[in-house]
Amino acid sequence: MFDRTELRYLEHALQTLERGFAGLPDFQAGLETASLQALLQTVAERMQDNFPYPHPLYAGQMLKPPHPVARLAYMLSMYINPNNHALDGGRASSAMEKEAVAGIASMFGYKSHLGHLCASGTIANLEALWVARHAQPRPQVLASEQAHYTHARMCEVLQMPFRAVGVDEAGRMDMNALEALLKQEAVGTVVATLGSTALGAVDPLHEILRLRERYGFRVHVDAAYGGYYTLVDNLGGAARAAFDAMPRADSIVVDPHKHGLQPYGCGCVLLRDPAEGRFYKHESPYTYFTSSELHLGEISLECSRPGAAAVALWATQQLLPLQPGGEFARSLETCRRAALALRQQLANGRAYLAGPVPELDIVVWSMAAANRSRASRLAQQVFTAAAGRQLHLALLQVPDRLASAWWPGLNGEPTAVTALRSCLMKPEHSEWLPRILELLAAASSEVQSA
């Protein structure tokens, strides 16, 4: 499963890195290698207790292996362990972060920007909402019922009132529900989710921006999972229109550690107006003396941050530029094609009830059954039986209203339906689809006949 030849490239690059410090007197940190080796063996054994995330038969949650170049560049920079808080902690990696972030900003069509990497989508959204709190007078935040659960939590941290807006049958923010709330109260910020975590639903950002003209609020785009899909050529019309409106949003969040082929610990926040950097102003008695150039710590909520994350992202973007029609864009197009194909196959099969046509690469389906409680039980059982056959899926609680719209034939109590869910985030899923369907069919008939 793992390519071990890549470790040779790491060794070669490490020699080059070391030459940069050739003027120093020789120094080796003392290591007792026997116990180190033994302990690493123990770690490897402990790590066997994992689902096989990098394998195409892992088709469950939102997990995607980092690109080898990201993994190697990250490991290489660990020998320096730079801290991108300040230039004193990592000159090269700070420069690489500025370049990589500029690449992301231009992917979204931002003509100007202020931005940086951070720990995660959650922290990136926290920061964007914190800026929103300072940038205009009204604290009220709205996001859809399908928005990530951390928005409500982060609003609590920031003491900003939060309300959820209803969704349409596709799981997208409902514009009538939004306008009704805008008429009722003074709203400061609307969060548009471009690619919801559960369904991959894309809120109609272009229509939200039309309402902004009338009601005047700030627009933050949470594209933690879906953002890179702006590069592809096979989106549906509504999703395309939403992504095309991104340059007009006040702030954007994307997670390079979701679809951007990075190890965890890599989120990104972008502000369209660089002047909003003024909200970060602070006095630090220990840093920022080595240069009058911008230190990233002067424009970020967090202090210490891994320079390695920036190095890995920079290397990945060099190898796979963020361009429409490029290799990276093609790989996302393949993921969406795989999701459309899986959904079509499920719709053709009698054992399943397909959910909505995926806007990105997440597929949701129910088991065909006499009623909701039986369908929910079957989904649980298929989930377990599939895992027993090395096919790893995910489960999703589909709220009553969406379940009624998608599967009107599924009778029973008006409760949530437990459905099956698959994130086809690896391009290899496309080739492996016949195998995935075969294992799913075997798991389903095992359960149905039990």
Ligand SMILES: *Cc1c(COP(=O)(O)O)cnc(C)c1O
């Ligand atoms: C994953 C996700 C988040 C949270 O990001 P983390 O990196 O897991 O903290 C926020 N919003 C959306 C839409 C997501 O998919």
